[in-house]
Each structure stands twice: as structure tokens, then as C-alpha cells.
Amino acid sequence: MSQQIPGLPDMTYIDREKRTFLDQIYFWEITRGILITTKHFFRNMAKWLTFRKGGVVILYPEEMRPDYSQNNRGRHILVQRSDGSPRCVACKMCATNCPAECITIVAEESDDSNIQKRPKVFEIDVSRCIFCGFCVEACPVDAIRMAPTTEELAGYNRFRMIYDKKTLMTWKPTVNDDVVHGYNP
Amino acid sequence: MPEYTLPDNIITTKLDQFIGWARSYSLWQYVFGTACCAMEFMSVSASHYDTDRFGAAMPRYSPRQADMLMIVGTITHKQAPVLRRIWEQMSDPKYVIAVGACAVSGGFYRNYATVQGADRIIPVDVYVPGCPPRPEMILDGIMALQDKIRKTKQVL
Numbered sequence: 001m002s003q004q005i006p007g008l009p010d011m012t013y014i015d016r017e018k019r020t021f022l023d024q025i026y027f028w029e030i031t032r033g034i035l036i037t038t039k040h041f042f043r044n045m046a047k048w049l050t051f052r053k054g055g056v057v058i059l060y061p062e063e064m065r066p067d068y069s070q071n072n073r074g075r076h077i078l079v080q081r082s083d084g085s086p087r088c089v090a091c092k093m094c095a096t097n098c099p100a101e102c103i104t105i106v107a108e109e110s111d112d113s114n115i116q117k118r119p120k121v122f123e124i125d126v127s128r129c130i131f132c133g134f135c136v137e138a139c140p141v142d143a144i145r146m147a148p149t150t151e152e153l154a155g156y157n158r159f160r161m162i163y164d165k166k167t168l169m170t171w172k173p174t175v176n177d178d179v180v181h182g183y184n185p
Numbered sequence: 186m187p188e189y190t191l192p193d194n195i196i197t198t199k200l201d202q203f204i205g206w207a208r209s210y211s212l213w214q215y216v217f218g219t220a221c222c223a224m225e226f227m228s229v230s231a232s233h234y235d236t237d238r239f240g241a242a243m244p245r246y247s248p249r250q251a252d253m254l255m256i257v258g259t260i261t262h263k264q265a266p267v268l269r270r271i272w273e274q275m276s277d278p279k280y281v282i283a284v285g286a287c288a289v290s291g292g293f294y295r296n297y298a299t300v301q302g303a304d305r306i307i308p309v310d311v312y313v314p315g316c317p318p319r320p321e322m323i324l325d326g327i328m329a330l331q332d333k334i335r336k337t338k339q340v341l
Contacts, residue, residue: 057235060324100293127290130316154313154326158289
């Protein structure tokens with residue numbers, strides 16, 4: 001219930017809602033709660049009986065969530081040119097923008113006269129990375145993207161979680177197609 | 186001498202492997218939730234990602250009853266002695282999973298207040314990076330720990 005208070009500026013002030021008789025006997029509210037639980041039970045049961053995903057439990061190593069977002073920020077990918085070299089021009093914008101400061105880039109001169117620089121070392125410390133996607137947003141040449149699926153990042157040694165250029169280039173999104181793969185805002 | 190073979194309904198194994206198999210599927214956990222990754226842990230332990238499938242769905246509220254310590258969140262220098270004491274209270278065999286960037290390496294809290302990785306305080310078995318890690322990644326970490334338990338020599 002809102003009310004206008006005279007003398008004060010034109011604002012509405014929120015009061016606590018008054019209980020009706022139906023609320024006070026509690027019976028209808030309890031029934032409503034049970035009905036919601038029952039509705040979910042039968043809906044999940046119907047999904048399970050018709051072999052659809054997401055009914056009861058997501059059996060993770062065998063199946064993924066059906067409503068997994070394509071914009072999910074998983075592990076990083078260095079996008080390649082058609083000849084297999086990385087698109088990165090070693091401008092270090094991603095390393096500057098990174099809040100966790102986990103990107104290390106060492107530039108070297110490129111053989112191609114059209115391209116000035118290329119990364120000699122491109123390392124992402126995944127143990128420090130917070131998967132914010134700022135490196136993807138900062139990149140001027142669309143050289144870094146993020147895989148929509150969660151890769152198996154869990155490991156036994158955190159000092160082996162530094163991904164080098166070779167590891168980051170294993171996943172190949174198609175660049176020349178119109179279809180954009182991976183997180184790319 | 187006649188060759189004697191066991192019938193098909195008898196399985197032979199080593200004692201070490203048997204104990205490893207049993208221990209890998211009874212990971213009672215103590216959740217040391219200090220920060221926002223603990224919110225993600227609620228999602229893991231809820232019914233969609235049923236951690237009972239891995240035998241790791243029983244959070245204990247005393248470290249003396251737990252097998253697996255999950256460090257879920259930032260460890261500050263003030264929190265470090267508490268974590269060390271909880272780990273010492275756990276009975277052997279004990280396993281440790283560091284969940285989240287802060288517990289793994291300090292994350293982007295590269296400052297004087299934060300311990301740069303939980304393994305500066307206690308030994309960590311499995312590291313799960315991410316900020317916070319998705320539930321699938323935490324399940325990956327639990328499965329990696331199960332692999333490690335099965336492969337290592339069991340302390341009796």
C-alpha cells in the first residue's frame with residue numbers, strides 16, 4: 001500500500017501490505033506452496049519419462065546443461081590466420097587491461113612486411129585469471145576469444161597452469177565464416 | 186596339477202586398489218567458505234549437479250569428521266592460522282581442493298592482505314581455477330581428486 005504524505009514532496013511511501021483473511025488462515029498459502037512443488041515434480045518427471053535433458057540431474061561428465069550460454073567465458077583461444085600464425089600483433093592492450101595481470105607478452109619483429117609485430121611469448125596464467133573477458137573486449141584485431149564450453153582446467157600443480165601460445169592455439173574457431181565462435185562482445 | 190580358476194562372480198583386486206576405490210567414493214567434505222565462491226558452491230551441492238554421484242555430497246560441520254577440505258574463497262593473512270588449524274584437526278587421510286582463483290594463487294588480490302595461494306599454508310591436492318569456477322569445473326576437480334586417490338599408495 002502506498003500513500004501520499006501531505007507536506008512532503010511528491011513521493012510515494014511504501015507501507016507493509018495488509019493481510020487478508022485468506023492470508024491469515026494460512027491454509028491457501030500452504031496449499032499454494034505444495035502445488036508449486038508438485039508442479040515441478042511432475043514437470044521433471046515428464047521430462048525424465050520422455051528422455052529429455054535437464055529433467056532431474058545433469059549427469060555432467062556425460063552430458064552438458066541444455067541451457068548453456070554461448071557467451072560463456074571459458075578458457076582463452078588465440079585466433080589464427082589462415083596460414084596458422086596467431087592473429088595477435090603484440091600490442092599488449094589485453095595485458096594492460098587485465099585486472100589480474102596474468103597475461104605476459106614478449107613481442108618480436110614479424111617476417112611479413114604488412115604486420116609489424118608478432119608475439120614471441122604469449123602466456124596466460126590461468127590460475128590467476130578471473131575470466132572477466134576484458135582481454136577479449138580490449139583486443140583491436142579480434143585475436144583472442146574465449147571458448148563457450150568449460151574446459152578441464154582443474155589440475156594438480158598450479159605452476160603448470162600457465163598456458164603458452166601453443167596451448168592457447170589448439171582450439172580453432174573458424175575466422176573467415178560469418179559465424180562467430182566463442183565469446184566476442 | 187589341474188588349473189584352478191575362480192568363478193565369474195568373484196572379483197580379485199589388490200588391497201591398495203580396493204581401499205583407494207572405497208576412499209575415492211566417500212569424500213566427506215568440510216567447506217571452508219570464506220568468499221563469493223561459496224555462493225557458487227551452493228549451486229554445485231544443489232540437486233542439478235548432484236555431487237552425491239561422486240560420493241561427495243555430505244558436508245560435515247566439524248573438520249574431525251571430514252576427509253576433504255574445500256578451500257572456497259580468499260585466504261587473508263588473518264584467516265591463515267584458522268585454515269591451518271582446521272587442516273590439523275582433520276584426521277588422516279585428508280585431501281584438499283583449492284577452489285577459485287583466490288585460493289589457487291591469490292587471484293587478482295596481489296596485495297599485502299591476501300595469502301598468495303592456499304598452498305603456502307597447507308598442502309593442496311587439486312587446484313580449480315576460475316572466478317568463480319563453473320559447477321562443471323568443480324566437478325572436474327572432484328573427479329581429478331578421485332583419480333589421484335585411486336592412483337596413490339594408501340596410508341593405512
